[in-house]
Amino acid sequence: MKFPLVFPTWLRFADGRVSRVRIGVIFLGFACIYAVIAGRLILLATGPEIQAKIRAVNPDILSASRPDILDRAGRILATDVPSALLYAEPKRKIPDIDEAVELLTVVLPDLDAVELRDRLSSKKGFVRLKREVSTQQQQQIYRFGIPHIGFMRESKRLYPAGPEAAHVLGYVNVDSRGTAGIERWIDSGGLAELHQVGLATRRALEPVQLSLDLSVQHALRDELITAKESYHAMSTSGIVLDVRSGEILGMVSLPDYDPNKPGKSVDPTRLNRLTTGVYEMGSTFKALTVAMALDSGKATLTSQYDARTPLTYGKFTISDFHGQSRMLSLPEVFTYSSNIGAAKMALSVGIDAHRAFLKKMGQFDRLRTELPESAQPLIPKNWGEINTATAAFGHGISVAPLQAVMATAALVNGGLLIPPTFLKRSEADAIKLATRVIKPETSEKMRYLLRLNVEQGTAKRAEVEGYYVGGKTGTSEKVVRGRYSREKLLTVFMGVFPCDEPRFLVLVMIDEPKNTGHSTAGLNAAPTTGQIIARIAPLLDVRPRQDLPPADRMMTVSGRVAN
Amino acid sequence: MLRILNVIVILCMVAAAIVVYEVKYQSTYEAQKAARIDGEIRAERERIAALKGEWAELSAPMRIQGLASRYLGLKRLPVTRIDDFSQLPEMLKPIGDPIGDIIEALPGHAGGKRDPIGNIIETFDARQSEETTGSVDVKDKENDQ
Numbered sequence: 203m204k205f206p207l208v209f210p211t212w213l214r215f216a217d218g219r220v221s222r223v224r225i226g227v228i229f230l231g232f233a234c235i236y237a238v239i240a241g242r243l244i245l246l247a248t249g250p251e252i253q254a255k256i257r258a259v260n261p262d263i264l265s266a267s268r269p270d271i272l273d274r275a276g277r278i279l280a281t282d283v284p285s286a287l288l289y290a291e292p293k294r295k296i297p298d299i300d301e302a303v304e305l306l307t308v309v310l311p312d313l314d315a316v317e318l319r320d321r322l323s324s325k326k327g328f329v330r331l332k333r334e335v336s337t338q339q340q341q342q343i344y345r346f347g348i349p350h351i352g353f354m355r356e357s358k359r360l361y362p363a364g365p366e367a368a369h370v371l372g373y374v375n376v377d378s379r380g381t382a383g384i385e386r387w388i389d390s391g392g393l394a395e396l397h398q399v400g401l402a403t404r405r406a407l408e409p410v411q412l413s414l415d416l417s418v419q420h421a422l423r424d425e426l427i428t429a430k431e432s433y434h435a436m437s438t439s440g441i442v443l444d445v446r447s448g449e450i451l452g453m454v455s456l457p458d459y460d461p462n463k464p465g466k467s468v469d470p471t472r473l474n475r476l477t478t479g480v481y482e483m484g485s486t487f488k489a490l491t492v493a494m495a496l497d498s499g500k501a502t503l504t505s506q507y508d509a510r511t512p513l514t515y516g517k518f519t520i521s522d523f524h525g526q527s528r529m530l531s532l533p534e535v536f537t538y539s540s541n542i543g544a545a546k547m548a549l550s551v552g553i554d555a556h557r558a559f560l561k562k563m564g565q566f567d568r569l570r571t572e573l574p575e576s577a578q579p580l581i582p583k584n585w586g587e588i589n590t591a592t593a594a595f596g597h598g599i600s601v602a603p604l605q606a607v608m609a610t611a612a613l614v615n616g617g618l619l620i621p622p623t624f625l626k627r628s629e630a631d632a633i634k635l636a637t638r639v640i641k642p643e644t645s646e647k648m649r650y651l652l653r654l655n656v657e658q659g660t661a662k663r664a665e666v667e668g669y670y671v672g673g674k675t676g677t678s679e680k681v682v683r684g685r686y687s688r689e690k691l692l693t694v695f696m697g698v699f700p701c702d703e704p705r706f707l708v709l710v711m712i713d714e715p716k717n718t719g720h721s722t723a724g725l726n727a728a729p730t731t732g733q734i735i736a737r738i739a740p741l742l743d744v745r746p747r748q749d750l751p752p753a754d755r756m757m758t759v760s761g762r763v764a765n
Numbered sequence: 766m767l768r769i770l771n772v773i774v775i776l777c778m779v780a781a782a783i784v785v786y787e788v789k790y791q792s793t794y795e796a797q798k799a800a801r802i803d804g805e806i807r808a809e810r811e812r813i814a815a816l817k818g819e820w821a822e823l824s825a826p827m828r829i830q831g832l833a834s835r836y837l838g839l840k841r842l843p844v845t846r847i848d849d850f851s852q853l854p855e856m857l858k859p860i861g862d863p864i865g866d867i868i869e870a871l872p873g874h875a876g877g878k879r880d881p882i883g884n885i886i887e888t889f890d891a892r893q894s895e896e897t898t899g900s901v902d903v904k905d906k907e908n909d910q
Contacts, residue, residue, distance in 0.1 A: 278821040284811040355811075362821030420826035668844055736844050746844050748852070 267357055268378060269388060269407035271371060273416040274451070274626050280371055280385070280461075282357040286340055288332040291350045292324050299323055305346045306331070309339050334358060359385075361461040367419050369455050369474035370412070370573070370624055373464035382467065384412065384624060387572045411626045413449035418442055421737040422452040426710070429730040430456050433715035438730075439475045441604060441709040442738060445611040445698070447632040448620035451706070451742070453604075475711070478575045480600040484676030484723070485660075486610065486696045487596030488544045492536055492651060493613045494559045495547045497644040505532045507543040515588040520545050520595075523677070523722075524660065536651045537659025539675065541595040548594035549587065556590045562639050563609040564619060565601050572624045577602045596676055603694070607709050610696045612639050613648045614672075614704040653701040653753040664697050664728040666736045668746025672701035673731065675723035680714070690714050695727035699735055699744065702756060706742060708734055860888060 209220050271280035288310075296302055299322045307315050310332055321329045333356075335343070340353055359374045361367075372383020380386040388410060422440050430438040439455035455475045459466040466472060473479065495501035509530045512521040524538045535543030548556050560566060568578045580600035582589045592598035604622060612619040618636035640648075652672030655661045661673045676694035679686040693715060697708040710727045739746070822828070833839055863885045870884055 277824075278817060281814065281818050281821065283815045283818040360818045360822070362818060363825045364827060366825070366827060417826060420830070424830070666844055668847075737841070739844070740842070740847060745849065746847050 267407060268359065268374070268380075268385075270409040271384060271388075272409050272411045273367075273414045273419075274412065274449075275415065276411070277416045278362055279367055279412065279414070279416065280359060280361050283360045284355055285333065285358040286335045286337075286353045287330060287356050288335050288343070289352060289354055290322055290329050290331055291327060291352075292322050292329060293327045294350045296322055296348070296350050302348045302351065305348060306343065306351075309342045310335070359462075363416060363420075364462065365458050365460045366416065366423055367414055367453075368458040368461050368467070369476075370414060370450075370453055371461055372573075373461040373467060381464075382575065383573055384410065386574045390574070412624055413444075413447075413451060413626050414453070414624065415451045415741070417741045418738045419452040419454065421741065422734055423454040423456070423458075425730060425734045425737060426454050426456050428733075429710070429712060429726065433712055433726045435712045435715045435726075437471070437475060437713040439603070439711045439713075440730075440734065441476055441607050441707075442734075443607055443611055443622060443707045443709075445615040445620075445704050445707050447627050447629045448608070448611070448622045448635070449627055449632075450604075450622055450624055452738075453624075474573075474575060475713070476603045476709075477569075477571065477573055478577050478602070480577050480580055480602055481692055481694075481711070482597050482600050482678045482681075483603070483606045483694055484596040484678030484692065485539045485541075485544075486606060486674045486676035486694050487593065487599075488536060488539065488676075489610055489613055489648065489652070489674050489696070490560070490563060490565075491544045491548050491556075491594040492532065493640055493644055493648050494556065495532070495551055496647050497640040498551050498555060500551050501532055501547060503532055503647060503650075505547075506530070507532070507535055507540070507546045509535070509540045509542040509546075511542075513542055513545055513591060515591065518588065520591060533651055533654055536674075537655045539595075539660050544594040545591035548590050553585065553587060553590045556593070557585055560593065560599075562619075563612065565599070565605060565609060569602055569605045569608065569621075571604070571622060579605065596678060603709060603711055607696070607707060610674075610698075610709075611707050614645060614652065614698050614701075614707070616642045617645045649698070649701050649704060650753055650756050652698055653756060656701075657753050660722075660724040661695070661697075661728050663724060664695060664732040664735075666699070666732050666739070668748065668750070669735055669739050669744065670700040670702055670747070670750050671697055671732065671735055672699070672704075673697035673728065675728055677722045677724075691721055693721075693723035693727040695723050695731045697728075697731040697735060699739065700747070701753075702750075705744060706738075708738075710734065863888065 209225075213224050214220055267282055268280075270278060270282070273279055288306075290296065299319060302322060303315055303319050306318060307313050313332060318331065321331065331351075335353065343351070343353075357378070359378060361371060361373075368383075370383055372380060372385040372387075374385050375381045380389040422442055426438040426440050429435065437456055440452070441450060442452040443450055453474075453476055455473070457472050459469075459472050461467075475481075492501075495505075496503075506529050509522060509525075510527050512519050514520075520541050522538070522540050522542055524540070526534070526538055526540065530538065530540055530543050532543075532547070534540070535547065551559075557566075566579060566581055568576050570576055579602065582598060589598055608619065608622050611622075617638055617640040618633065619639045620632050620636045649672060652674060653670065654672075655675075656665050656671050656673055660675045664671050664673050674696050676696070678692050678694075679688065680690040680692055681687070682690055691714065693712045695708075695710045697710070698704045699706060699708075708731050710731045712723075712727050712730070715721060715726050866884050866888075
């Protein structure tokens with residue numbers, strides 16, 4: 203074979219013939235390289251990393267998208283809706299600024315002409331002119347054909363129910379970052395990081411389902427608004443809690459704000475009093491005292507307490523509001539709401555045991571929930587006899603109302619302290635988190651006492667026929683300039699229903715009711731709670747019953763509740 | 766031998782080039798189509814989000830209550846009106862046919878009773894005592910007994 207020029211010398215033998223073997227080797231070499239390239243291509247095209255990358259450059263990414271927030275029935279509490287942002291690029295020279303200003307203010311009358319002119323004449327590369335421009339306005343502005351002005355799509359956070367669940371939901375700032383409430387909690391779960399990596403697509407964001415029930419929330423808020431008006435109160439607030447799962451079905455603190463316009467939320471009077479405020483919960487704490495005494499075995503339902511004379515500690519005197527001035531049995535201490543009786547009861551158990559019990563009930567530590575806002579309870583530093591005596595009826599110790607609700611729920615649900623939550627949770631999950639704080643038998647006695655208090659005691663006005671409401675009133679004087687004020691009161695009611703097998707707890711707190719005739723909890727917070735229960739019970743699928751035994755028969759007939 | 770191989774390789778190359786060109790062209794077309802559909806999907810999603818938001822706003826309890834109290838004149842349901850089916854009284858028996866009863870009761874009519882007027886009174890009495898409808902208050906029941 204002679205190929206004079208085609209093959210170089212290194213492919214030839216010494217005599218000039220071409221070496222087939224050498225050519226074959228080169229063939230093989232190239233074949234291998236191509237095979238490797240082909241193989242690698244196939245791997246790349248089908249491998250998982252490449253698919254992730256394809257998704258990453260998907261235009262579906264909304265830089266500011268957030269997950270929807272739903273209530274327990276799936277109704278939308280917060281969602282992202284698309285909106286248009288009008289922007290300009292002044293750096294690229296808008297030819298006729300006067301004309302542009304004129305045209306834009308015609309379509310968008312709420313734009314300030316002077317400010318607009320300033321912005322358009324600036325040297326910035328990008329200025330935002332107006333958020334949430336409607337589709338029609340967009341069309342009109344397009345038609346003007348003003349150069350270097352355009353629209354950018356962005357998502358806007360919408361709270362369809364307005365102020366209804368404001369304090370739970372919180373709100374977002376202009377950069378769609380959650381700054382309060384559940385919105386902030388969502389961000390703390392790593393959403394901000396997701397945004398930075400650019401992976402927060404709409405589909406990747408699973409909706410957050412809360413324990414709130416929008417209908418309950420609305421009914422609660424509606425009743426609290428009525429109460430606020432009729433008692434001329436500074437504030438009213440309330441919680442509805444599922445005592446078996448620790449889920450918060452409703453939480454309202456008035457006055458509130460509209461999370462769609464969160465400007466007002468910084469006003470200190472609009473704070474969420476239930477988690478960020480601490481209050482002396484007054485006589486509702488007697489439920490804890492009685493439960494402690496019964497659970498310790500130092501007292502029974504027939505124990506007697508001497509309430510004939512007030513207790514004195516130095517210049518401080520403990521006396522009774524509904525004074526009976528006689529020996530009172532334990533149920534009477536509860537239903538007459540005797541401060542003297544409660545103080546003596548707590549002292550009979552002992553100071554250290556009392557402290558340990560309150561600690562166990564979670565009253566000494568800051569209660570953390572999903573909401574970032576929480577408050578540290580105010581506890582006297584040196585806890586002495588007088589502190590036990592006053593804490594027995596809810597004075598001298600300030601806790602967040604939600605904390606007190608958690609403890610009261612434990613008294614009636616069979617003795618399990620369940621940390622409250624704003625997220626949907628099953629009873630089974632709740633039991634895993636629960637700690638046993640009192641015996642089931644004690645819990646049963648507490649149900650009886652709470653029911654008895656509605657039938658015969660200070661809480662008569664909370665009764666709703668057929669729902670077997672139980673509850674405890676609490677009225678405390680607020681501290682003004684270091685001393686208790688006679689005029690400024692805080693009234694609280696803890697209502698439980700149905701009392702033979704409690705499912706829900708309703709707290710109503712009225713801050714500074716000014717209606718002189720209705721100043722104590724039994725006259726304002728209790729009837730408000732009754733109204734709320736009458737309204738929410740049908741929503742919560744609790745049927746009114748007709749064959750309910752009076753409280754006195756409850757202890758004998760309700761053996762089945764014990765488990 | 767080598768020459769044939771060369772020719773085959775060149776033909777393969779040309780064929781491959783044509784195929785690659787075709788595939789590339791196709792893929793560009795498909796990519797454009799995909800991008801368009803993606804855009805449509807995104808637009809649809811945004812519309813769905815907007816509509817869902819709007820629906821949630823329109824069906825918000827506060828708004829519904831406002832409208833209902835303004836236009837419907839509804840009142841709050843008192844708890845006492847809620848009841849179980851088991852509490853409902855028995856359904857009324859039809860009154861029947863009083864005249865027919867008279868004829869049937871006429872002497873000589875097969876199987877008839879002797880007292881036609883008495884029959885009518887009985888029917889009415891029966892009806893009177895069943896007049897109460899709806900849920901019956903327990904207390905009232907107890908008083909009756």
